[in-house]
Amino acid sequence: MGDGRMGYDWETLEKRLKKELTDERYRHTLGVMYTACSLAMRHDVNPDQARAAGLLHDCAKCLTNKKKLSMCQKKKVKLTEFEKSHPFLIHAKLGAVIARDYYGVEDTAVLDAIRWHTTGKPAMTDLEKIIYIADYIEPNRFKAPRLEKIRRAAFQDLDVCMYMITCDSVNYLKADPGSMDRMTLDAYHYYKELTEKRNTNDGVK
Numbered sequence: 001m002g003d004g005r006m007g008y009d010w011e012t013l014e015k016r017l018k019k020e021l022t023d024e025r026y027r028h029t030l031g032v033m034y035t036a037c038s039l040a041m042r043h044d045v046n047p048d049q050a051r052a053a054g055l056l057h058d059c060a061k062c063l064t065n066k067k068k069l070s071m072c073q074k075k076k077v078k079l080t081e082f083e084k085s086h087p088f089l090i091h092a093k094l095g096a097v098i099a100r101d102y103y104g105v106e107d108t109a110v111l112d113a114i115r116w117h118t119t120g121k122p123a124m125t126d127l128e129k130i131i132y133i134a135d136y137i138e139p140n141r142f143k144a145p146r147l148e149k150i151r152r153a154a155f156q157d158l159d160v161c162m163y164m165i166t167c168d169s170v171n172y173l174k175a176d177p178g179s180m181d182r183m184t185l186d187a188y189h190y191y192k193e194l195t196e197k198r199n200t201n202d203g204v205k
């Protein structure tokens with residue numbers, strides 16, 4: 001059932017998740033879920049996959065750091081030194097494992113979208129990009145710069161939108177370079193190059 005057609009019991013998933021998250025986090029979660037669905041409809045991605053990944057992307061977010069670390073140990077989730085010293089990052093990796101083992105998600109495309117939603121990475125699938133982007137632009141978000149432009153780009157071109165968000169994230173994290181995961185920087189360079197290459201090609205045409 002790796003094709004996303006697995007039947008999800010949305011009501012049960014939502015009920016269980018609501019208990020695991022703070023009210024604010026749950027509201028954000030619903031925002032990501034519906035935004036991801038809309039993006040999936042726009043970009044020809046299976047909306048159920050987007051809905052499941054959006055709903056579960058932060059399922060590990062509200063655990064204490066101590067609990068996150070002990071669950072990683074229990075589930076044999078390997079952590080880098082960087083992740084150990086920045087437990088905030090762990091919720092994505094651990095979230096994918098919890099989605100699989102506690103929420104019964106078998107679709108690896110959905111699990112990978114949860115896995116990469118915080119740092120991004122080079123060469124993401126459309127579903128992965130959609131969750132990363134939805135997390136950033138969902139309606140409850142208001143702090144990021146040039147949100148209107150980024151929101152518009154999300155419904156026009158996923159790669160350009162990835163470039164915009166990773167660029168702003170790298171700039172934001174520059175204030176505290178020790179807090180930047182290597183993967184975020186790799187993602188930024190990848191989408192920068194991809195977007196610029198495409199622009200030059202357009203110029204040649």
Ligand code: FE
Nearest residue numbers: 057058061118
């Ligand atoms: Fe998150």
Ligand code: FE
Nearest residue numbers: 028057058135
């Ligand atoms: Fe989130």
